[in-house]
Structures are given as C-alpha cells and as structure tokens.
Amino acid sequence: MDLLTTLVDKGLRRELPTREEALAVLATSDDDLLDVVAAAGRVRRQWFGRRVKLNYLVNLKSGLCPEDCSYCSQRLGSTAGILKYTWLKPDEASKAAAAGLSGGAKRVCLVASGRGPTDRDVDRVSDTIKAIKEQNEGVEVCACLGLLSDGQADRLREAGADAYNHNLNTSEATYGDITTTHTYADRVDTVQKAHAAGLSACSGLIAGMGESDEDLVDVVFSLRELDPDSVPVNFLIPFEGTPLAKEWNLTPQRCLRILAMVRFVCPDVEVRIAGGREVHLRTMQPLALHLANSIFLGDYLTSEGQAGRADLEMIADAGFEVEGTGQVTLPEHRTAGGGCGSHEGGSGCGSHEGGSSCGSHGSDGGRGSHGVCGSAPAATAQDARTDLVAVRRRGAGTDLAPNA
C-alpha cells in the first residue's frame, strides 16, 4: 500500500503524517491489518528495537473522587464495587512497588484519585518517592496525582520524581461530554507544568468511549504537539456502575489500528498499552507488542490484569525482551543531556515518560462515553465482555500479595 510505504518513511524520519494519513490507518480493512502492523512495527523497531518496558502501578489512594470523569470507576457517584481506601503509608507503597520491581518493572507509577493534590499530599507522595528510591537503586518513579498547582511539579521533582502523568484522554471538542468538573485546558496546563519542572511528561488517551476517528486523530495530534516522552493508550473498561458501562465499542482489530496510528504519529515516543489490554486485545495482545514498546505489569488501578508471569511469557514468546534498568528507553535524540527524559543524567529511564495507566488516574481503561460525539465510530458493536472485567481485590490497599 502506498499509504503504508509513506507512513514508514515518515516514521523513520520522525516526520509528522498528515491527518488524512492518520485517518486512513484507522479506516483500513481487516484484510490489511497485518500489513498495517508490519509497517508500524518497522517504525517501532527503528526507535525501540525489540525492547518492552514494564511499568508497575501502585494506587496510593483509591476511590471517593469528587470529579465526574465518566470513564472512571473512582468518580463521584460511581457504584462500581472497587476498593476504596485513603493514602497508603510510604512503607506500604514501597512494599507494593518492590513486588513490581522484582517482577521485572523498571518504573513505578504512583497514582492517587482526586482532582489534584494538596501541598500536604505532595509531602506524603514525596516521602513515598524517597522511600522507594532509597530501597531500589535505579528505579524510575512517575507520579499521577491529578491537576497540579503552581510549584507542585517542582517539589515532586526535588523529591526525586522522574516523570508526571496526566492524560488528555480525548479530543478538545468532546472533552466536555465526558467530564464537567474540569476542562481540557486544565489538563494541558498540568502537562505543561510537568514539562517546565523538568519532569518527563507522560500523557495519553482513552479509546472506546464512543469517539469518532476524527476525535482520536485530534487527541493524538494534540499529544504530538505537547511532546510527551510517553503516550499511554487506554482502552475503555466499561465498568458497571459508571455512565459508560454500556460502551463496548472496541474490537481487537480496532485496538491494533489505533496503536498503529499512534505509533505513526508519535514514532519515537514510548507508546504504552495501558488499561484494557487484556479486556479488548485479548488473544491479540502479542501483535500489539509490534506497535507499543511499553506495558503495565500485573494489575491496574481498580481492575486486575493477567498474571504478571503471563505478561513475561507473552513478551518472550512473541520474540521481545524486557527492558533492563541499565537500558535507556528513549532514542538518543530525545535524551540528549542525560538520563531520564533528558533532564539531567542519570540512569536513564530513557526519558521522562510517564506512568499511564493512570493516565487519568482512574482510567483503568478509560472512560467510555456514550455518544460523546455524534459521529460514533463505525465500530461494530462488540459483545459486552463483562466476564473479562475483574475488580482488583489484591495488592495495594489489601492484605493480599500484589500481582507482579
């Protein structure tokens, strides 16, 4: 296909595709799917080889959020039967993090529900970051605490945070349809604050909320403009008890096309498959490793993932390798100046990137959306796979061992 030849050439040169080309990727047929994966896979291998970065989520504070993000099981009014607990103590969080790191993760993503942290909350998280860093040499830590006020990103950076995650989630035009308690501009502002403080910015999206192809392309082009080091791609987990519970719009094939489009638009950025990987890609997960270079190990914030061992086996069986702590994630041109992200040097996280998964903290998958946009995707309605959605009952906030 001329389209794919053009997109590979542009991806290898880090040149931005046109909107029409990005839309055309989403419009390809199932007959062309393997060609699309192979083409985007060439771009992925150019910048990230066959490495897969493992990230590990620790939900520091779960549920009881006053915000109304429609996709989120922790939102105001959610009746999803998730774990609800207040701030983990630094030693509790550190213990959970250690499980993920011993399972092969190189980054820990510390996430808390809520609109944004108070200064006291930043102190708590700073203590947790220090505890984790003291006990785990070379670990990367990303914080995902919601909207930041002036000065908070600097304080997190001073405490040792490498990255900050805050997702745009969807296009600016449809943002108001999924959340009314804060704005798209608020989200952009927080990503910019993280960047300005020298944190590696991580910002991504949630697919499957009823958005159109144009919305998906809009948000991915906006992300390219913001230039985060990592882009988590969440696939909405339609939690019972949230407004988007009926939004089962995704097929494994559509998820692969979305990941391929993100790779073509953001060729040299860490693209992470975040929430919803098991629920929506299902047995097609290994193909997605040809597109994304990063996943979460084990469980998500409020839902359970497949066993950590299964993640590792999948990576090995598909011919990929887990990225070690000594390897830099991002290509050299993005890390000039040093280690993580690029600010300062260090052990190289490869780049400031972020956690994801949290993305919108809450987005164990994403939000959903009912008719977020009038032009609802042609996506063939998928059978609701509620059988694949398991609320997390182990790890942080429980007495049971984490999945890692």
Ligand code: SF4
């Ligand atoms: S995504 Fe974050 S801010 Fe929105 S409802 Fe969920 S926890 Fe609250």
